[in-house]
Amino acid sequence: MTKGNLAIVLHAHLPYVRSEEPGSLEEDWFFQALVECYLPLLETLENAARAKDQAPKITIGLSPTLLSLLEDHLLKNRFEKWVTIRLEVLNTLEKDCLKAVLHLKEHLKRQLNSWKNCQGDLIGRFKKLQTLDVIDILTCAATHGYLPLLRENPEAVRAQLKTAVTEHERLFMSAPLGIWLPECAYYEGLDELMAESGLRYAVLDGHGLLNADPRPRYGLYAPICTRRGVAFFGRDSESTLPVWSAIDGYPGKPNYREFHRDLGWDLSIESLKKIGIKEKRPLGIKLFKISSKNTSLENKKEYDPQLAKESVEKDAENYLKDRKKQLIKLEKSMQIDPLLIAPFDAELFGHWWFEGPQFLSHLFIKSKEEGIKFITLKEALQVTPKIQLCNPSPSSWGQGGFHNYWLNKTNAWIVHEWSKAGGEMVSICSESLIEESNIKIIKQAGRELLLCQSSDWSFILKAGTTTGLARERINLHLSRFWMLINAIKNNEIIDNKILEGIEKEDCIFPLVSPMDWKKKT
Structure with a gap:
């Protein structure tokens, strides 16, 4: 086994897009995220947890607004109809893009069955995975408020944090120790309010650690801790770029599903009105592959699930081999086991990159073979013998590490x-x-x-x-x-x-x- 660990950290979040009106754009955002991301992620983690030869471990932040949507009975009661409408649309398309249509139909049916089997209780499924030590669940600021821009009234920041902790404790019956800071944004003194709310660790962009005072001895590859007892981990760009970038990374490869070509844009407004949609917008029905970066949307080729599967397996193995090389190199210059932190928006896995959950699944399958050990942030703190005292630098994971976005x-x-x-x-x-x-x-x-x-x-x-x-x-x-x-x-x-x-x-x-x-x- 390679010395060192890999921590994959996912941030699952949607704004509060609850709508009293069925068929709204906001409702589409939530239901598309369910069928493309949250349900497939649960399926991936549960399957890996049942496998005797796998040791899945990830950290996942579930924002309070997302949890509110997952708990909402009004939305739960509409989900089956939303999926059924899309299945009915697909039934009219089987003569075209046959492979892609059949694959998407199977995917939607599987997610709907997964939903029915747990009666829509996704929170309970996440809770069970935490009990099994497969995941470590973080909270987030209550409504994903950008905390550095709220600091004029420190009490407003405190309310974002304490409301989140209270809501997390209500739903999971235990207080969270970790938090995903919205946009990984940090300012001087935020650790005091975090500690006051019982929050003990978070992820920052690399700038937050590399520009810390004093500069951390091990850079991004070990956590640091403030004098108020709050630990911070730094994002490693080498571990994230291959998965995150649609230009230079795996999601932009030709055989993966094209995100922007959606049937909702192709159908006439008359056809959309027949299924209760008043204007042109995405339906979540995507039947084409990226093909090439220079191919226009109208000329994209049909999605082939088998070719996509082959690409996923190859890319997952490549990712693990590169992390192994990285850990071996780091081990030579460190007196403790190196730690790679790879944080992502959870919606990348399934929504933006449809094959993302398959990629994670293959990482779990192949990790032991490549000698890579997955770890949660909570466990990483437990196994780190000494943590250097540092003051993190103000930063975010926006462009350049600044707040300007x-x-x-x-x-x-x-x-x-x-x-x-x-x-x-x-x-x-x-x-x-x-x-x-x-x-x-x-x-x-x-x-x-x-x-x-x-x-x-x-x-x-x-x-x-x-x-x-x-x-x-x-x-x-x-x-x-x-x-x-x-x-x-x-x-x-x-x-x-x-x-x-x-x-x-x-x-x-x-x-x-x-x-x-x-x-x-």
């Missing part, structure tokens, strides 16, 4: 809104304005504040995709927040039907506590 001319206006609303929430919660008669109102105001702070909407505004939806979500939560807060400040009575309507739509974080926004005395 979430703070630029497209979205900077939001930061002022967050600051103003956050300051008002802190004042209300710190000045004894909370009474029994308005506790429901202040709790809902807290939910609205958290929801408007989601970094996903900032990201979308910068990316330029569905910007209308992003602005709508931000402004909706802000307007609801101010209506509720002003009612408290002005001793106004809110119509119960209005409050109940907001609570029904934004039914997240049942244990949210206004005390998390209270200033320390």
